[in-house]
Amino acid sequence: MTASPAPAAWPARLLLALLAAASLLLGGCASLPGEGTHRYDPWESTNRRVFAFNEALDEAAIKPVAQLYQAVLPAWLRTGVSNAFGNLGDIWTSANLLLQAKPKQALDMGFRAGVNSVFGLGGLFDVADEMGLERFTTEDFGQTLGFWGLRAGPYVVLPLLGPSTLRDTAGLLLDFKDSGPGLAFDEPRSRNLATGLQLIDTRVRLLNAGRVLDDIALDKYILLRDAYLARRKSLIYDGDPPDEDTAPAPFKSLIKR
Amino acid sequence: MLRRTWISALTLGGLLLGSVAATQAAEALAADAFVKQVSNDVIDAVKADKAIQAGDVGRIRALVDAKVMPYVNFQRMTASSVGPQWRGATPEQQKRMYEEFKTLMVNTYSGALTQVKDQSVNVKPLRAGAAESGELVVRTEVRGKGDPIQLDYRLEKNGDGWKIYDVNVGGFWLVEAYKGQFAKDLANGGLDALISRLTEKNKSLASASKS
Numbered sequence A: 001m002t003a004s005p006a007p008a009a010w011p012a013r014l015l016l017a018l019l020a021a022a023s024l025l026l027g028g029c030a031s032l033p034g035e036g037t038h039r040y041d042p043w044e045s046t047n048r049r050v051f052a053f054n055e056a057l058d059e060a061a062i063k064p065v066a067q068l069y070q071a072v073l074p075a076w077l078r079t080g081v082s083n084a085f086g087n088l089g090d091i092w093t094s095a096n097l098l099l100q101a102k103p104k105q106a107l108d109m110g111f112r113a114g115v116n117s118v119f120g121l122g123g124l125f126d127v128a129d130e131m132g133l134e135r136f137t138t139e140d141f142g143q144t145l146g147f148w149g150l151r152a153g154p155y156v157v158l159p160l161l162g163p164s165t166l167r168d169t170a171g172l173l174l175d176f177k178d179s180g181p182g183l184a185f186d187e188p189r190s191r192n193l194a195t196g197l198q199l200i201d202t203r204v205r206l207l208n209a210g211r212v213l214d215d216i217a218l219d220k221y222i223l224l225r226d227a228y229l230a231r232r233k234s235l236i237y238d239g240d241p242p243d244e245d246t247a248p249a250p251f252k253s254l255i256k257r
Numbered sequence B: 001m002l003r004r005t006w007i008s009a010l011t012l013g014g015l016l017l018g019s020v021a022a023t024q025a026a027e028a029l030a031a032d033a034f035v036k037q038v039s040n041d042v043i044d045a046v047k048a049d050k051a052i053q054a055g056d057v058g059r060i061r062a063l064v065d066a067k068v069m070p071y072v073n074f075q076r077m078t079a080s081s082v083g084p085q086w087r088g089a090t091p092e093q094q095k096r097m098y099e100e101f102k103t104l105m106v107n108t109y110s111g112a113l114t115q116v117k118d119q120s121v122n123v124k125p126l127r128a129g130a131a132e133s134g135e136l137v138v139r140t141e142v143r144g145k146g147d148p149i150q151l152d153y154r155l156e157k158n159g160d161g162w163k164i165y166d167v168n169v170g171g172f173w174l175v176e177a178y179k180g181q182f183a184k185d186l187a188n189g190g191l192d193a194l195i196s197r198l199t200e201k202n203k204s205l206a207s208a209s210k211s
Helices: A012-028 A044-072 A075-099 A103-119 A141-147 A166-178 A180-184 A188-205 A207-216 A220-236 A252-256 B002-020 B023-048 B057-067 B074-082 B091-113 B174-210
Strands: A155-158 A162-165 B120-123 B135-143 B149-158 B161-169
Touching: A044 A155, A044 A188, A044 A207, A044 A220, A075 A103, A075 A141, A075 A188, A141 A166, A141 A220, A155 A166, A155 A220, A162 A166, A162 A220, A180 A188, A188 A207, A207 A220, A207 B091, A220 B174, B023 B057, B023 B120, B023 B135, B023 B149, B023 B161, B057 B091, B074 B091, B074 B161, B074 B174, B091 B174, B161 B174
Parallel strands: none
Antiparallel strands: A155 A162, B120 B135, B135 B149, B149 B161
């Protein structure tokens, strides 16, 4: 759809800079006056509309396709597809770890990706896992920006892609360009096809989670929003965020180590 | 069997540590051993029971009541999820809120338990000095087919043992989650509005699981 990897093809860097600047500005003022119920969600009414659109689209098209995919394809093939995308993700994780000045972890994840690329037939088999080289983390560029102290900015629900923040949306542009399908395919057509496949692959893994979520939510929008914001914060602090509700301070996690 | 070796290794470690360091170290060890035991009991029970794997809600509820609820300070969870309005509530309101919230939690937990297949729980070592305040966090990781899932527990001292008063799934504390879910109803119609909302939700869940 509109949020395909295409935007990254044109001046992605310009857009990235703009978004990052906007995020800094907006994140800078502690609380924006807005109609939202949450101080990180000043655009709630727009977000809710996009969220409703996503839910309807999912119900009508994406979920049925995912269910069909799960029913038709044999498990080994689906696992292979998952592994291949996971492997591409590992390469991107390794790059981001390097950008976060964590050379040891970057090397570990890079080695894992190398083993799977060579011995796992381009990542179709996760042989590294059998060898005890586990995927201990996944990192994207939004996390790298967060690690260096860039605030998340307001919460944003993206069409098709779902929960994000201004910062993570900026990161996403680079993610699309340099990770996953963007890394494996040069030609736009196969790249888009691969992105579609990746979306379905992700959706299949969420089929069961969706049911649990529907069961516990009084307001699904709020649940997903709070969960996303908490999870991103936790990921940036590698699973151990500070208790007090502060924005990540630059270099804080470096000093701690 | 693996668990027995694990526990005996732990006990041995506890003895060694206890004799060297203060008694606090032994207490701290008991906390992560406690989490390990509770999670393994639940996972083993699910693995041994075909009806639970098939999603038999009655059986799951019985399991949760027997193996999970005794170790949870549910009063505290309810109070902190509701927030300041809890103290102003009548005992009768508190009781109704407690019951409805508990039903919702059991439903939630039941849904999660049907997903248990080949998982195992890896309890991470406690931080030094963690037990000093009588409250601490035990970090665990659920390992299965996909990526590991972070599952942390907040524990408080309860006599000689421990009680869980909050759970963190993938970076998201449950009490925080429910606070967010409850805020709107509490602001608009107070605790009574929230209770009737929960009652409604639980009813629709019960009828959905029957059909």
